[in-house]
Amino acid sequence: MMWTEEKIQQELTGKFAFLDGKIKLQRPRRLWVDAPAEHFDAIFSHLVRQMDFPVLLTITGLDETSQFCVIYHLAQLEGIVCNLKVVVPKDNPTWKSVGTFFPGGIIYERELVDLLGLKIEGLPPGNRYPLPDDWPDGQFPLRKDWKRGGEAAIKEKAS
Amino acid sequence: MTALIGILVFPGVFFLSLFGLVCEFVDRKLHARLQHRVGPPWFQPLADFIKLVSKETIIPEEADRTMFRLMPALAVAAAAAAALYIPMWSAKALFSFSGDVIVVIYLLTIPTLTFFLGGWSSTSLYAMIGSVRCLTQLFAYEVPLFMGVLAPFMLASTWNFSELAEFYRAHPGYMIFNVIGFAVSLVALMGKLEKVPFDIPEAETEIVAGSFTEYSGRYLALFRMAVDIEMVVGASLLAAVFLPFGLGLPAGVAFALYVIKVLFVVVLLSILRTLFARLRIDQMVDFCWKYLAPASLVQLLINLAVKGALLS
């Protein structure tokens, strides 16, 4: 089946009524969807399994001061990109892994862990990425309140 | 006294080292020109040697220090010793006895063994893998090399270089029958000298420098000198066995002819190594046993037939 942007929008709102008004068509081939955290699994697996989104371009993590936002950039081979946004609260920054769908996506999740300090459940054990092994705990460079040089002071104190 | 000068200066270690450097230059320059590069100036191999000798030597703490230091010297000694039994520009070598060809081939194996032992005792992982590859490769090319080199001797019914030279002086036409042997020996020699496509033991993109990874300073310089001498000796061996003409000429002309013969072999080696990509160790072993060894067998059969038909 050839998907169009409108068809995708219809299919999503048809299947998940609460998404009505939360889907934005930015331009041809660009959809932005705000997914409620509790329904994320269902929407994500529906997109990947039923709606021909076999490609995870990347995962972007944002610090929106009051909350974290995680964007999954899913794509079809024909070119339509669906940006699935989900909000993660700051006081409990725990989110789940999509490694079962995309084994290649694990590395992007490790970035979220290292740079934003999210806790990703279901992440397999492995080396950290991309910060060095002696990077101090609790320092997350991509958080807005993080300032350069913070890690150096801590490292010095430790040694 | 003459023997001592012969061993140390001419045609011994000193001459071989110098000629080795010249050969290295020819090889590097030609290789570079074939690759559209400018290439090094004529003194580059010597400059490299002096530079290495003047550098600090670092020996890994875990390494077996005695073995680590001994091996480079042994490599040079073995390669140079082999040269003493090969007739270069006269029909007679410095030392000669019946069966000297066997000794030469065995002496030429020793440098490879020292590469193995030197690499092994330096305990670096890269060096150890390089060493193991060194030995694996040795078992692959050694048999074809033996058979290839010994085939002309069989035709001449002798195990002695001087008698071989005498035989081919009497029957120069028979040299043509040894063409396959020459090709096989040339390829096997590339394996011995660890040149592309058989530079597997020192494949720099995989195992840094193989056996030589931990070597530095004068020990590395000695190893490199050993490789250079090995190249001269190998080329001389091929020249003596497969191109045994012009040995009775006046000394000067014969010497010039000898240099040309060796450089001819070096040029061939150099062209061949420009043409190919490095093989994998399993492909190398396959190639040696599937193609090289049978080819040398064919050479032996041809020589047997020729001997039966023409010389009886």
Added chain:
Amino acid sequence: MSKVTIPIGPQHPALKEPARFCLTLNGEKIYEIDLRLGYNHRGIEKACEERTYIQAMYLVERVCGICSHSHSTAFIQAVEEIAGLQLPRRGLYIRTLIAELERIHSHLLWLGVAGHEVGFDTLLMYAWRDRELVMDILADLTGNRVNYGINTIGGVRRDVTPRQIERVTKAMDTFEERTKYYVQVATEESTLIARLSNVGKLCYDDAMRLGAIGPTARACGLERDARKADPYGLYGELDFKVITDKHSDVYGRAVVRLLELMESYRIIRQLCKGMPEGPIAVKAPRKIPAGEALSRYEAPRGEDVHYVRGNGTDKPERVKIRAPTLANLQAVAKMLEDNYLADTTIVIAAIDPCFSCTDRAVLLKKSRRRNEEPVLWNSLRDYGIAWHRKQGLDFGDMNRRFGRMMERSSR
């Protein structure tokens, strides 16, 4: 030989950039792989947040030394989308022209590196000789051999003259002829084929599952090319084929890249022929409105993905960069399984990895039997000077004289 673990990297002659592949070997065969990345994390994403869009663009251009134009274009495409800028046609033509020239330079570079990894240095020398031609063209058009700096938000910074266009078209003839020769070498040279065929196999399903992109994916028969799937710039109007191959091994990746070169020549000819007259850039506002955009760009190694969010100021709120190598590295572990050690480097090289470089301190440990202390860079230098002095070589005087000379000339 029992199992040994051998580290390839972070510093290794085969890897031009730091990454560590820890291989456990069973004889010559690879048994287990452990990957460690991030040796070159420079915090560019964070740094972008502290810079204006223009500064960030130049910074992003330095993400990669080879596909610099790719990253800067991917970034400003997103910015231009947020700002709602309509680019002049001529600007787009020049941008695309540089993009394809960059692809040529990157693919030729890869061809040389691949040759070097399998010990075929002749190929390296030939390919890089030809790469000089395209470097010269790039220098002619943009003023730089790498990091062209031709992009600006709203267009390009430099116009091209008809004479330059003529030179580019003419160079394409040379390239076409040379590339045909390389295709011939790749398909006829037996040792090269022996080293590349059936090495680093990656089947279609695995490529799909692990998210392989670029020539790596296309060599598995997977038609993934952002230029076709999500046309940006001028690619929607250009006539070109997406090259795929069914070999699924390193050989296939080489063939794909070589044939892609031929496609690039075709694209460049079209661009040179159709280049319209007109302005090359529109004026961009200093402050970019709030908004977000995702930009995809088919870099020579695969797809670059940039996400930019603006907040109405002159600095971006968030920049996210996904370089192609990160996506492809997942596939490398799969490709290496059960291969020979000798094939490791060519398998890694076959995805055309680009870890980008970084400056990191060297930590040498002075090991005097258990009593380990770090050796600092300066003490290492002093040690070297003292050692040479002991050998009777003293460059101190020469250094001082050189220093004085430099001082005088700078005055």
